[in-house]
Amino acid sequence: MLVFFIHSSISGQVEICDNGVDDDNDNLIDLNDEDCVCQVVASTSLIPNASFEDLNCCPENKSQLYCANDWIQASTPTTDLIHLCGWTGISEYPPPRPFPDGEGIIGFRDGRFSSSDTLDAYWKEYAGACLINPMQTNTFYRFKFDIGFVDPVISPPINVSLFGTSSCDHLPFGLGDAAFGCPSNSPEWIKLGEVLVSGGAGDTWINTFIDVTPDTDIHAVAIGPDCDPVSNSNIIYYYFDNLQLIDLAAFDLQMTEHLHPCSQDFTLSVPANADFEYQWYLSGVALIEETNAQLSQNYGEGQYQVRILAGSSCRVSTAYDYIKPEFFTSDTVVICSDESYTLGNRDLTTSGFYIDTLLSQNNCDSIVSLNLKVNGQSFDTIEVSIAPGESFEFGANRFSEEGEYVAAIPSSIGCDSLFLLKLIHYNIFIPNIFSPNNDGINDTFFPLSTSSEVRSYTMKIYNRWGNLIFEGDQWDGSNLPPDVFIYIIHVDFINSSSNVFSGSFTLVR
Structure with a gap:
């Protein structure tokens, strides 16, 4: 058992940091005790949106990498974003299922055939990204990724290459030149490394890596095929997922999930190294006998950490929050x-x-x-407003008078539903007399209604001989002598119905 920096307590006891016991009686156990000092190492990828899950749109077709936040179409030949929310790839080149991490991947070609069946040997598709933090000079990094193979013909063995540049301003490269080739054909870009990968019989994902120690600071990267022209007689196509770029010290503490988080056998692991000593913790308390690179069982929800000892070095991972979804x-x-x-x-x-x-x-x-x-246990209530004189069809009947009506109406599932109809009339009042004598009472003629019921209306006034004498909203009598007049009023109600009201009224002075 290892004892870290030791502070003497009042009782003279010290905290042993990997036994799950409060040795110094300060109510703090193992990593929760300040006696247990160890460097916490975050294993965050420098490549943002590593698995293409953070989207600003769902792809609808090929060449839509722009839907994935933080990714840049690095080359004029365009990579393809595949996501289960939308476009799921070219049917002739189906990606292996399931995807390694999440619901998004990208597809890329190495060479293509033009419409005249001519091979474009330098057609090379790359995806690029500005790094969250730059790669530091003379620092050891590991670029770890999954590459998908369709079959041995469509996806033969490939040299996957990682390129870097000192500025994000150099993305994209080779603008407008489909035959530009690889990024290092530009003086602003360098090849950082490559690895030869084979998919065997195909329909598979291969997890592999490229180790890199840059001799200059790198602020942006591009990923894709190598620089050599292709000579195949058919389309070549591959897939990428889970592109991680982390300094090697952090890779030792990068946790991998095993099985679905809801499985009772779900566990975690870190890359195994025979030169390391491992200890797992749950909520800062050591899990007894969990001293391998992978947990032996599921201990339930909580924050998991792993400590690695290598000689005099002590490192602890950041907490992995395990919550069953x-x-x-x-x-x-x-x-x-x-x-x-x-x-x-x-x-x-x-x-x-x-x-x-x-x-x-x-x-x-x-x-x-x-x-x-x-259906049949309770009423569904329908409230309907109609204009006086109108009717409403309800079940097998039509109703025009205000009131409440019950009907059993056949439903789409074959049994009757009970409905209660509450039928009311729009409140329209048209005067039968008005007196335009400027006394402030009944000086104009117009229909009276609740403003919330009527959208608009138009009114025409005729004399007893049928001559139109007014058209508009309100009539002030036009200085005519007392007489009987005819109105025709067209009303549009808020429920999109309309009605025409007609009748006579008397002008008095």
Whole structure:
């Protein structure tokens, strides 16, 4: 057992940092105790959005890498973004399933055939990104990635190459030149490294890496095929996923998930090295006998860390927050009164809101919210407004008078639904007399209504001989002598219905 920097407590005891015991009785155990000092190393990739999950749009076709945030179409020949939210790739070159990490990958070609079946040997497709932090001169880095192979013909062995540049301003390169080739054909770019990868029989993902020690600071990278022209007689196509660029010290502490997080056998691991001593912790407390690169079992939710000892070096990973995901769904279901609906282990026959927790395919909790409606058990209320003189069809009947009406109406699932109709009239009042004598009372003629019910109206006034004497919103009598006049008023209501009202009124003075 290892003892770190040791502070003497009042009792003279010291904290042993890997036994799961509060040795110095300060209520702090193992890594939670300040006695246990060890360098915390973050294993964050310098490449942003490493698995193409952070999107600003879902791809709808090829050549849409711009939908993935932080990625740049580095070359004039365009890489393809494939994501399960939208476009899922070229049908002739299906990507291996499942994807290594998440729902997004990119596809790229090395050479192509033009419309005249001529081989473009220098057509090379690259994806590029500005690094979150620059690669430092003379620092050891590992570029780790997954590459997907379709089959031995479409995806033969390939030299995957990593290129770098001192400024993000050099992305993209070779603008407008489809035959520019690889980035290092530009003086601003250098090749950092390459690795030969074979997909064997195909339909597979290969996880591999390139170790790099740059001799200058690198601020942006491009990933794709090597610089040599291709000579194949067919299209060559590959896929990338999970592009990680981390200094090698951090790679030792990079955790890998095994199985789905909801599986009872879910565990974590870090890259194994025979020269290292390992100790795993949960919430800062040592897990006894967990001293290998991979956890032997699932200890439940919490913050996991691993400590690595190598000679006099002590390093601890940043915390991995393990929380079993929960999925929430809601649904509205309508059944007939002689039927039931099964939710979990319950057979439901009564209208209401129900919540249950079920297990999904991966053993995750799926919390289901159900709004169950049983036809015939309760009324659905409909409130309808119509103009006086209009009617409303309800079930097998039409109603024109205000009131409440009940009807059983056949539903789409084959049984009757009960509805309560509340029918009301729009409140339209048209005076039968008005007196335009400037006394402030009944000086103009117009229909009276609740402003919230009427969208607009037009009014025409005729004399007793049928001559149109006014058209507009309000009539002031036009200095005519007392008489009987005819109105025709067209009203548009807020429910998009309309009605025409006509009748007579008397002008008095």
